[in-house]
Structures are given as C-alpha cells and as structure tokens.
Amino acid sequence: MVSLSLPVVETFHSLQGEGLHAGRSAFFIRLAGCTVGCSWCDTKHSWPVGAHGQRSLAALAAEARDAAKAGAAFVVITGGEPLQQPLDGLCAALAAAGLPLHLETSGVGEPSGRFDWITLSPKPHRPPAATLLARCDELKVVVTSAADLAFAEAMAAEAGRLRPPAALGPELLIQPAWDESGSEALAVAYVRRNPAWRLSLQSHKWLGVR
Numbered sequence: 001m002v003s004l005s006l007p008v009v010e011t012f013h014s015l016q017g018e019g020l021h022a023g024r025s026a027f028f029i030r031l032a033g034c035t036v037g038c039s040w041c042d043t044k045h046s047w048p049v050g051a052h053g054q055r056s057l058a059a060l061a062a063e064a065r066d067a068a069k070a071g072a073a074f075v076v077i078t079g080g081e082p083l084q085q086p087l088d089g090l091c092a093a094l095a096a097a098g099l100p101l102h103l104e105t106s107g108v109g110e111p112s113g114r115f116d117w118i119t120l121s122p123k124p125h126r127p128p129a130a131t132l133l134a135r136c137d138e139l140k141v142v143v144t145s146a147a148d149l150a151f152a153e154a155m156a157a158e159a160g161r162l163r164p165p166a167a168l169g170p171e172l173l174i175q176p177a178w179d180e181s182g183s184e185a186l187a188v189a190y191v192r193r194n195p196a197w198r199l200s201l202q203s204h205k206w207l208g209v210r
C-alpha cells in the first residue's frame with residue numbers, strides 16, 4: 001500500500017552543494033530515518049524517525065511546484081537515508097511538479113521510486129545494494145583515509161562490472177569529509193594522479209548556506 005505521508009526533517013530551496021550538479025538551483029526534501037550510523041555524519045538529527053513530523057505527499061508536491069516557479073531546476077530527495085522510506089508514492093506525487101527527481105543515497109535500503117539522477121555515496125561499513133551500484137549516475141565517496149580510497153576504487157570497479165559491456169560507468173567523485181584533518185589533502189592528491197575521478201566539495205558549507 002502506498003503511503004500518503006512521510007516523515008520529513010526539512011524542505012528548502014537552495015543550491016546543490018555537492019557532486020556533478022553542484023551550484024545549480026534545487027529544492028530539497030530531507031526525509032527522516034537512518035540506521036547506517038556513519039561516525040562523521042553531519043545530519044545525525046535526521047536519524048530518529050519519531051523525532052520528525054509526517055508531511056503529506058500532496059503538500060510536498062505543492063512545495064516542489066512553488067520551488068519550480070521560484071527557479072529550482074530539480075528536486076533532491078535526501079536524508080537521513082531516503083531508501084529507508086517507500087518512495088514510489090512520493091515520486092509519483094512530485095512528477096506533477098515537472099522537475100527532474102534526484103536521489104542521494106548510501107544504497108542501504110530497498111530501492112524504490114523513479115529517479116532521473118541517482119547519487120550513490122556508499123559506506124565501507126554498510127556496502128550498498130548491487131542494484132544501486134549498477135544504476136547510479138554518480139558514485140561519490142567520502143574519504144578520510146587511504147582505506148577509503150581503496151574502497152572507492154573497489155566500488156567503481158564493482159559498478160563497472162555490474163553494467164552491460166558497452167554501458168558507461170557512473171561519474172566518479174571523491175569528497176573530503178568536512179572538518180576532518182588531512183581529508184582535503186588526501187582527496188586532492190588522489191584526484192591529481194587519477195584523472196577518472198573528480199573532486200567534490202561541500203560548497204554550501206563554504207558558502208554558509210543550507
């Protein structure tokens with residue numbers, strides 16, 4: 001049965017800060033709930049589902065329509081871990097707003113919904129579903145150590161292996177963790193000697209916007 005509401009931490013219209021679409025106007029829906037437990041998570045307040053109110057899909061779609069009129073180029077469904085909620089109904093409701101739908105996920109959870117762009121940010125301690133690795137448009141790996149770089153390479157190889165022979169792989173992005181000493185230097189040095197990868201910065205944090 002399709003849920004008519006979902007637990008929502010916040011909605012806002014801003015710029016996409018990270019990844020290949022960084023710098024573009026976007027409307028964000030941050031869903032509540034995450035059991036992945038990353039130690040460096042910057043949205044720990046989103047983890048408990050019960051701490052956040054339910055919002056109707058119709059109200060979220062109306063907000064997305066308003067954001068489209070105000071200049072948003074696409075909708076980003078993020079979290080928390082959005083795949084820990086059923087997304088088919090939300091995507092169907094948002095389709096009326098006429099904007100492309102983007103998903104930001106760790107890949108931990110049952111895939112649902114229909115998306116125009118999937119950002120997969122896999123975590124070493126909770127590997128992602130193979131379906132997400134095979135389907136994602138960008139693979140964005142947060143790095144704080146050499147082990148994370150090895151994990152990024154393993155994920156890229158696995159994403160390539162899971163696709164048909166002639167299919168393009170995902171865009172490959174390395175992102176330093178915010179406020180982690182040595183993380184930026186590690187990421188810059190890696191991307192400098194690995195041209196298949198590009199650097200992703202959390203530009204919204206540098207700008208001091210959401």
Ligand code: SF4
Pocket residue numbers: 034035036037038040041042043044046079080081106123
């Ligand atoms: S998956 Fe995302 S929201 Fe969940 S703990 Fe990790 S970084 Fe935080």
